[in-house]
Amino acid sequence: MTGAAAAVRREAVAGSPKISFAGVEKTYATRGGANGGTLALDRFDLDIAPAEVLSIVGPTGCGKSTALNILAGFEPPSSGGVRVDGRVVTAPGPDRGVVFQQAALFPWLTALDNVVLGVKCRGEARELYEPKALRLLEEVGLKGFERHYPYQLSGGMQQRVQIARALVNEPDILLMDEPFGALDYQTRLLMQKLLLRLWEHFRPTILFVTHDVGEAIFISDRVIAMTRRPGRVKCELRVTSPKPRDYDFLSSTEFKALERELVLAVQSEVDDYA
Amino acid sequence: MSDAKVNPPSQPPSGERRREAPDVVYSVLAVATLLALWVVASRPGMFRPGYVPTPESLGTTFLELLRDGYQGQPLRQHIQISLFRTLTGFLLGVLVGVPVGLLTGYSRRAGAMISPIMAFIRPIPPIAFIPMTVLYFGLGEVGKIVLIFFVSFNYVQANAQAGAANFPIAYRRAAQSIGLTKAQTFFRIILPGALPQIFTGLKVALALSWAVVVAAELVGAQSGLGFMISDAALLFRLPVVFIGIVLIGAIGLVLNLTLNFAEAKIVHWKGR
Numbered sequence: 001m002t003g004a005a006a007a008v009r010r011e012a013v014a015g016s017p018k019i020s021f022a023g024v025e026k027t028y029a030t031r032g033g034a035n036g037g038t039l040a041l042d043r044f045d046l047d048i049a050p051a052e053v054l055s056i057v058g059p060t061g062c063g064k065s066t067a068l069n070i071l072a073g074f075e076p077p078s079s080g081g082v083r084v085d086g087r088v089v090t091a092p093g094p095d096r097g098v099v100f101q102q103a104a105l106f107p108w109l110t111a112l113d114n115v116v117l118g119v120k121c122r123g124e125a126r127e128l129y130e131p132k133a134l135r136l137l138e139e140v141g142l143k144g145f146e147r148h149y150p151y152q153l154s155g156g157m158q159q160r161v162q163i164a165r166a167l168v169n170e171p172d173i174l175l176m177d178e179p180f181g182a183l184d185y186q187t188r189l190l191m192q193k194l195l196l197r198l199w200e201h202f203r204p205t206i207l208f209v210t211h212d213v214g215e216a217i218f219i220s221d222r223v224i225a226m227t228r229r230p231g232r233v234k235c236e237l238r239v240t241s242p243k244p245r246d247y248d249f250l251s252s253t254e255f256k257a258l259e260r261e262l263v264l265a266v267q268s269e270v271d272d273y274a
Numbered sequence: 275m276s277d278a279k280v281n282p283p284s285q286p287p288s289g290e291r292r293r294e295a296p297d298v299v300y301s302v303l304a305v306a307t308l309l310a311l312w313v314v315a316s317r318p319g320m321f322r323p324g325y326v327p328t329p330e331s332l333g334t335t336f337l338e339l340l341r342d343g344y345q346g347q348p349l350r351q352h353i354q355i356s357l358f359r360t361l362t363g364f365l366l367g368v369l370v371g372v373p374v375g376l377l378t379g380y381s382r383r384a385g386a387m388i389s390p391i392m393a394f395i396r397p398i399p400p401i402a403f404i405p406m407t408v409l410y411f412g413l414g415e416v417g418k419i420v421l422i423f424f425v426s427f428n429y430v431q432a433n434a435q436a437g438a439a440n441f442p443i444a445y446r447r448a449a450q451s452i453g454l455t456k457a458q459t460f461f462r463i464i465l466p467g468a469l470p471q472i473f474t475g476l477k478v479a480l481a482l483s484w485a486v487v488v489a490a491e492l493v494g495a496q497s498g499l500g501f502m503i504s505d506a507a508l509l510f511r512l513p514v515v516f517i518g519i520v521l522i523g524a525i526g527l528v529l530n531l532t533l534n535f536a537e538a539k540i541v542h543w544k545g546r
């Protein structure tokens with residue numbers, strides 16, 4: 001299909017999804033190629049609307065990272081495909097900013113240089129990208145730390161730099177794989193609020209993978225729980241309370257009800273296994 | 275001031291403090307003991323006359339070497355020529371070894387081509403090639419520099435390859451997702467990412483280059499510190515031999531410290 005045809009189709013279908021997983025399967029080859037490999041995802045279907053915040057929870061090893069990595073373009077699907085704006089994903093790109101769980105900043109670059117590396121390499125003028133990067137670093141709460149190296153920053157600060165590095169490319173989509181998983185409880189809550197504030201400002205579509213059911217509910221419009229491996233969508237919940245939300249949402253009846261439902265959904269997958 | 279009240283634990287009881295002698299005291303004691311043993315061993319009657327030179331004879335010989343040189347060449351020149359051979363060969367090895375190693379680490383195919391060859395060559399002791407270089411290149415500078423280049427290349431290439439190959443996948447993915455091209459990834463991510471490992475290779479390569487230069491000068495040279503100690507040993511000028519060995523050790527130490535210093539400056543993030 002030509003680009004023009006794709007664009008016409010996109011215009012035509014009002015309310016079409018931003019991201020669409022259709023029948024995605026992923027089999028990882030096992031070392032030595034014995035017993036046909038590991039089936040990580042099995043006919044995984046999921047549509048995500050523009051500017052929607054969607055979280056995936058599920059038991060460990062169920063294929064959450066696999067789904068995110070296929071959307072990011074890091075891994076090819078074994079069959080089926082992922083579309084972004086109707087176009088099949090084939091490679092990584094700056095239109096999909098990625099925030100990794102840990103230590104994905106380049107340790108030989110300062111916070112600022114980490115943020116600007118991509119735009120700089122694309123040949124953008126320094127007068128353009130540097131003020132933008134500085135403003136972003138300020139927005140994620142790192143004013144005064146622009147010239148610090150990653151090893152001079154706390155874990156939470158490093159994740160803020162990663163978020164700024166993804167946002168500087170003005171991506172439509174933000175992919176986050178347990179980005180706050182290594183942080184302490186207080187910092188994690190702080191980062192969740194920061195993420196909601198940034199979402200209000202930039203309105204990206206966010207795919208967020210986490211083990212923390214409360215975190216998923218707090219930030220998301222929709223949460224899906226996956227079955228154990230091979231992963232498929234088991235159930236999905238909508239969070240109706242409007243964003244941005246504050247800490248008092250954590251003690252609301254809606255939050256509590258959703259939390260109980262999700263915990264049971266995930267736990268039943270783990271229990272069956274034992 | 276109420277300092278004494280606020281900070282009583284910062285002043286440990288004197289008995290406890292006396293037990294905590296600083297490490298440097300032990301270092302000085304060990305060196306002093308060794309020197310004392312040497313003085314005793316060099317006394318007449320301890321060993322065959324002339325076999326263990328006295329501290330005084332080393333001092334006077336050193337002054338003579340500084341004034342008159344050795345075998346018609348100033349001492350400075352023997353040091354310079356050894357350093358020239360080492361550093362030229364070493365730097366050539368680095369200039370070729372780093373790019374080749376990064377490439378063979380980055381590209382699986384290039385790695386598959388070079389790995390079996392290097393795996394066979396690397397365990398061969400470099401001094402085994404000395405007769406061959408003399409045969410092909412004679413006793414001049416070229417043979418020695420080729421030999422040192424070879425030594426340096428071996429270790430620099432191996433470490434650069436390991437640095438580029440054992441690369442956190444998160445770096446590679448982060449580079450892709452911010453839109454770097456292959457060339458940009460190579461120069462801006464793979465190269466700096468491999469620097470810590472490259473420096474490990476540089477340190478081994480330089481130490482070994484220095485050692486092999488001395489070995490090469492022992493057998494086929496008319497100048498250099500290796501020549502000086504082997505020639506002096508044949509003439510039974512033991513103080514010269516001892517001074518040569520001390521110089522070789524001191525220069526090796528300085529080379530190593532220089533690289534350590536450069537490493538701490540350049541690879542400031544290493545181990546953090």
Ligand SMILES: Nc1ncnc2c1ncn2[C@@H]1O[C@H](COP(=O)(O)OP(=O)(O)OP(=O)(O)O)[C@@H](O)[C@H]1O
Nearest residue numbers: 028029038040059060061062063064065066067229
């Ligand atoms: N590169 C790989 N090679 C082989 N198998 C893999 C690879 N990556 C993942 N797998 C397997 O695929 C399955 C899904 O892995 P995935 O990382 O997607 O799980 P996850 O849901 O993200 O788990 P966690 O919550 O622990 O991060 C697992 O059984 C895992 O062993």
Ligand SMILES: [Mg+2]
Nearest residue numbers: 064065066177
């Ligand atoms: Mg995962």
